[in-house]
Structure formats: C-alpha cells, structure tokens
Amino acid sequence: MTDDAPLLRVAAQASAVALLSIALYRLFLAPLARIPGPALSALTRLPLILREFTGRRSAWIHNLHVKYGPVVRVAPNEVSFATREAAKEIYTSGGSGYDKTSFYKLFEHFDTPNIFSTLDRGTHADVKKRFAERYNKTHIVRPEVTAVVQEHVDAFVDKCAENAGHSIDIYLLLHCFALNGITRHMFHPHGLHSLTDPRDFAMMEELTYPMLLKEQYFRYYFPSLARFLGKTIGFGKLRTDGLSSVRYVLDTVRSAPVSLHTLLEKLRLYEAHDADLKLAASECMDHLVAGLDTTGDALCFLMYHISLPASQPLQDRLRAELRSNPAAALDDLPYLDALVKEGLRVFCPVPMALPHLVPAGGSTVDGVALPGGTIVSCQPYTLHRLDTRVFPDPDAFVPDRWLDAEGAAERNGLFFAFAAGGRGCIGKDFALFEMKLLLRDVYSAYRTRVTPDMTASMEMDDQVVSARPKGQKCLLVFEKL
Numbered sequence: 001m002t003d004d005a006p007l008l009r010v011a012a013q014a015s016a017v018a019l020l021s022i023a024l025y026r027l028f029l030a031p032l033a034r035i036p037g038p039a040l041s042a043l044t045r046l047p048l049i050l051r052e053f054t055g056r057r058s059a060w061i062h063n064l065h066v067k068y069g070p071v072v073r074v075a076p077n078e079v080s081f082a083t084r085e086a087a088k089e090i091y092t093s094g095g096s097g098y099d100k101t102s103f104y105k106l107f108e109h110f111d112t113p114n115i116f117s118t119l120d121r122g123t124h125a126d127v128k129k130r131f132a133e134r135y136n137k138t139h140i141v142r143p144e145v146t147a148v149v150q151e152h153v154d155a156f157v158d159k160c161a162e163n164a165g166h167s168i169d170i171y172l173l174l175h176c177f178a179l180n181g182i183t184r185h186m187f188h189p190h191g192l193h194s195l196t197d198p199r200d201f202a203m204m205e206e207l208t209y210p211m212l213l214k215e216q217y218f219r220y221y222f223p224s225l226a227r228f229l230g231k232t233i234g235f236g237k238l239r240t241d242g243l244s245s246v247r248y249v250l251d252t253v254r255s256a257p258v259s260l261h262t263l264l265e266k267l268r269l270y271e272a273h274d275a276d277l278k279l280a281a282s283e284c285m286d287h288l289v290a291g292l293d294t295t296g297d298a299l300c301f302l303m304y305h306i307s308l309p310a311s312q313p314l315q316d317r318l319r320a321e322l323r324s325n326p327a328a329a330l331d332d333l334p335y336l337d338a339l340v341k342e343g344l345r346v347f348c349p350v351p352m353a354l355p356h357l358v359p360a361g362g363s364t365v366d367g368v369a370l371p372g373g374t375i376v377s378c379q380p381y382t383l384h385r386l387d388t389r390v391f392p393d394p395d396a397f398v399p400d401r402w403l404d405a406e407g408a409a410e411r412n413g414l415f416f417a418f419a420a421g422g423r424g425c426i427g428k429d430f431a432l433f434e435m436k437l438l439l440r441d442v443y444s445a446y447r448t449r450v451t452p453d454m455t456a457s458m459e460m461d462d463q464v465v466s467a468r469p470k471g472q473k474c475l476l477v478f479e480k481l
Helices: 002-029 039-043 046-053 057-068 084-095 102-107 121-135 143-162 170-187 198-208 213-221 223-232 244-255 263-273 278-307 309-324 334-346 399-403 408-414 428-445
Strands: 071-075 078-081 167-169 363-365 368-370 375-378 446-450 460-462 467-469 475-480
Touching: 002 039, 039 046, 039 071, 046 057, 046 071, 046 213, 057 071, 057 078, 057 460, 078 084, 084 121, 084 363, 084 375, 084 408, 102 213, 121 263, 121 428, 143 170, 143 428, 143 475, 167 170, 170 198, 170 263, 170 278, 170 428, 198 244, 198 278, 213 223, 244 263, 244 278, 263 278, 278 309, 278 334, 278 428, 278 446, 278 467, 278 475, 309 334, 309 428, 309 446, 334 399, 334 428, 399 408, 428 446
Parallel strands: 078 375
Antiparallel strands: 071 078, 167 475, 363 368, 446 475, 460 467
C-alpha cells in the first residue's frame, strides 16, 4: 500500500496539472476565449447540459444574450448569436448555410435519415428536390389540395359548434386538427380523422403527451450507453417507438393507394432508390411529428392569447376585417397576417437554437473569427426579442408592428419562426395556410374567451427543439355570433 503512495501522488499531481492546463487554455488561449460569456461555460459544457435536461435551455441562453450581448460563448466549443448577419451566414450562406451537427440524428425514424436529420447540405439538397414541390404555395392553392384543408377546418369548426357556450380544451382539438391536416396532405384519402374517430384520437394522444426530453438528450450525449440501456431496460426510446402511429405510417407508405396530389405519391416515384420505402416512411414520420407539434402549439398559444379579456379588441379588429372582405384571399387580409406573424414571433413553436458546424478551415460569423468544428447557432426566441430597436417592447403582443412599412426589412430579417435558407422549414406555406384558414373561419362566426376554470399553465415549455404549453391544456368557450 505504502509502495504505491508515491505513484498515486504523482498521478494526482499530473492530473491536476493537466486539468489546470486545459482550464487555462479554454479561459485565456483558445480561439473562443475572447468571446463573452460565463467563465464556467468556457470551462465545461455542464451548465448548458443542465439547462437542456431541465427544459430551460432557451430561457437560459436568452438571459445570457441580455447580459453579454448578441454573441455569447455557451460552452467550450459552442457560440450563440442573435443578429441578422449571423443568421444569414450560418443558415443561408451558399444557399443552405453550414452543415448540421450530429444533434439532428435524434430525428431519424426507422434507423433511416430524412430531410431534417440529414447533416450535410449537399445530400439535403438532393433529398429536398424529390418532394419540395408538394409544399410550394403554387401546389397548396390547387383546388384539390385546398379542399382537403378546408374539410378538416370544417371538422374543427363543427366540433366548436357542438360545444358552443361550454368549456372546451382546444389544446386537444388543435392537435387533432394539425394531425389530420398533415396526414391528409401526405396520404389522402388515408389521412386521420382524430376529431371524430376514437382510434385516431388515441393516436393523437400518444404522440402529443409523452415527456421524453431527458431521454432524447441522453441519447445525444451518451449514444452508446443509450443503445445498451434501450436493449436491456427500454430506456432512451424514440418518441414514436412502439406507437400505433408507427404501424400506421409504415402500412400506409407501403401499401395504401393515395391521391396524385399527395406527398407520398411524390416519394414513391423514387422507389427504385428506396426498395422497402423506409426512406419514404422516415420522411413521412418526420413530417407527421413536425406538423402535429408546430401547427397545433402555435395555434393554441395564439388563440389563448387573443381570448384573454385584454385581447378582445384584437378579435374585434380581426372580425371587422373578415366581415369587410368576405371573398378576399387569405393573402389579402393584412390584419390576419399580422396577427399570425406576431403569434409566431412571441410564441414561436420552435424557439430553440438550431446548431450547425463551422466548416473545416474556419469561418467568420458577423465579424467573429471561428475555427472549424465550432458549434454555432441562433435561437428564434432571442432573435425575436433582443434588438429592441427592431422590436420595441419585445414581449408585448402587438400585431400592428407588422403593418408598419417603416422597419419592415429589419423585422422580416430577424423573423425566424421557420428558420431560413435552403434548410428552412419546408412546410412553412402549408402551415400558414392551415392557420389562416382556421382562424378566418372560427373568428368569422365565433368569439372566444378563456374560461374561469382555466388554471393550466400556458408558459412555454422547452422540448428538444419545440415548445408547448406547460400545462398541456387550454380551456376556451366559443360564443356564436
């Protein structure tokens, strides 16, 4: 025992010197050392990991930007930016910006990549070409496509009519609406009817309510251990593992006859490169989950806010526009557009940072020189708030700011609800069409109010990249006009 003591002392001293050297390098000598941020974050990623595992990443990073400015070092090798110039460089330079980090592999399905999980921009561009046309506005406004959207908007309004004058949970109904919409866009006539079919409703519930934030981050930081635990005790599963939606997607993709205007019809054209259609199934599963969360949560946050007592004048103004222009196209209703845009700014359904990698050889982002391999990102939550010259009183809900021609370029440059560039949200036009059509039809016929028994929290609750109402309930009453 005593013979080993000197060796142990030497080993301990060597370890201490090594750790001290690493600490001094990260604090004072590393290429990122001059970037402002907490000293502890320069030393270790643990402060960021703690916020990620506890669902507080977006708020923590935003507070760092408020304290340190538009450029913050949030980990030894990660920098967060909050400027228009940085967003353009990271996400749009060369058309599609920098390559993604391995974080996006969390979003693979059936052990198969899809457009969102693809890391390099070259492969992403090739995949996108296969079906991007199905989400273009010119395709969405085709009569056979709009008719399908109108059908599930009507189903939502019918459900409101059935419960007029009574408390109703729109968190549930809006997620049914969103699930029906995206599945019909992909699989018509085999889309879901979760507002009326109990089996489809159960599918919505199993997709909407799980809380797998910690499991997802565990899979990201400890992939080998997560795979081992997944095989032995079932820990670290994907959100969709074992769900009926998995079988629904696989069966539909592989065998269901679909309409010519659907996403699946387009994907099947590439069957020669996808013999078992797992690529198509992964793509469809990704679109299903994304379409369910973003549209459902965005509408829920927005309808709750404009149903508050202080927001009734917003409803009155929207209703006046709708009644004055009963035959107007959705794009010709400026206040409706402003209301939706402000909802997406204040209650962005994807508020989290979207991490990308500085290319080998390094690059300069908004005047900051960065070495290759540095993780860089912008988070919409902060882009929508930090620059108060562009967004005065940034936490206030003010649709009129989008109607002012002065400063429009600056506002639009920082609006990041759908990201930007070639890797921005491919479903943007479809989501906006769904949201506007539903709001038009609801508020043409109803006034909504928050019910007295609504006590669930509507605080934005971080998931992995998206956010949802913390209480996962939103009780409103619909009053027929």
